[in-house]
Amino acid sequence: MEQLRRELCAAKKELAQVRHELNSKTKQLRDLRNALPPIPDPEQVYKNIVNRCHDFFACTTAVTELDRRLKTLRQSDECYETRLHKLSLLEVSVEKSYVEILFIRYQLRTLFTIPALLNALGISTSGIWRAWMERPQYNENGDPLLLRQDDLERAATDQLSQLHCYRKAIIDMRTSLMDGDRQETVNFQHHMSTAVANLQATLDAALQVMKQNGNEELTGDFCTKNMEDDTYSGEKTVSPEQVEHQRTPTPEGIRMQDQERNIQEDVEFLEEVEELEQGDDLSMQDQERNAIQENVDFVEEVEDIEQEDEVEEGQQLHEDPRDRIRRENASMRQQIETEILQLKQSGANFRQIIDELRKHPTCPPRRFGLGAIRKQGERLMRCAFCRSIGRHYSDSCIEIKSVFVRRRMIEDRGRCEECLEYCHGGTSCPKYDVRCFHCWKYGHHSALCELPDKSEEIAEKRARARRSLAEAMDRIEKLERDLRFFQE
Secondary structure, eight states: HHHHHHHHHHHHHHHHHHHHHHHHHHHHHHHHHHHHHOOOOOHHHHHHHHHHHHHHHHHHHHHHHHHHHHHHHTOOOOHHHHHHHHHHHHHHHHHEEEEEOOOOHHHHHHHHHHHHHHHHHHHSSSHHHHHHHSSSSSSSSSOOOOOOOHHHHHHHHHHHHHHHHHHHHHHHHHHHHHHHHHHHHHHHHHHHHHHHHHHHHHHHHHHHHHHHHHHHHEEEEEEEHHHHHHHSSOOOOOOHHHHHHSSSHHHHHHHHHHHHHHHHHHOOOOOOHHHHHHHHHHHHHHHHHEEEEEEHHHHHHHHHHHHHHHHHHHHHHSSOOHHHEEEEHHHHHHHHHHHHHHHHHHHHHHHHHHHHHHSSSOOOOTTTTTOOOOOGTTTTTOOOOTOSSSSSSGGGSSOOOOOOHHHHHHHHHHOOTTTTSOOOOGGSSSTOOOOOOOOOSSSSOOGSSSSSHHHHHHHHHHHHHHHHHHHHHHHHHHHHHHHHHHHH
């Protein structure tokens, strides 16, 4: 009996422990059920899944339309501004489709977790749900609609990958458009400079021709006036036929009237010339005598120079060869010394250039391809230029390296230059108090800093100046050896 009593007590303790665990589990299940949001009925869940599948099909149709628009824009021959505007609109459409597909995929994932809860709560069974999902559904084109979660996941991944390819294609097209626009600007400037040069040459030639024609016309007019002075020295008589002819407004009559007017002006001009010639006869004789004397002086100077040259040639013929060698060596030393002075001046200039370049602020180059994201909280960070997620920071983007192109992209997208996102700017920007990593200044993002590019240019200029300085020093050393040789 004592044994049975002990077993009964142990059984009661075990039963009490099991009852306690049961109550605890029941309480946990009750708490879990109370924590669950209101779960719709199975039919509503099924309708929501079907509706989201139709929305997903509409997004895939939109992606196909985006591909057609992208091909059309590639083949477009419109102006630069129109294509860039259409490219911006296309980029917005791509981003919209990308967000819509992500949203639909998350909604479907949430909806596909509800049937398991319905089965757990006893509201529905797996057999009933399987029968509903096997019902045939069709899209707008009459094709079977995707309803299985695995198929939808694969399709969404493919569509997102395709949209990512569209992003890269848009970036490449924008870069190509900007490069083409810069090239067109350069070509236009070159064309305009060539046109201006041609115009200047044409104007110079025209002015030269006008000067020549003006001299010829003056000579011809003077001869014509001398010839017409004898012809029209007497008084002219006009016949009635001539008067009638002058009254007729024909081109020939007009030309005759112009000729008569010119002749009359020439007669007046010759009368004035005859009056002036009487007073200028004496001065003309003085000028002739002065010109003759100048010619005589010039001929005498030429004869003296020729005599000096003949004397120098004779001296060179009778000169001692050793004196000639010494004279040539002296000339070579003078040339070498002059070149050494010029090279030393060039060296001083190169040193000054190097010193000036040292004063410019510089920074280390950008680490393209080395800016991998390692922080766990930044794994989903998107590059502001190539739009890749979690691969690298925007400053280390290897697809868009030019700061000029980066700034144009941020400006075209209407983004903030400090955070590279859509914000109001100013003090409301989250990066307002963040310094640039390269120049340590405020007001711009490190990915848009121009100092790394300028630093590369400065480093290249300093390297060229050092090479030129070394070449000048080598040349000076060689010339000094040659100078010692000619001195010996």
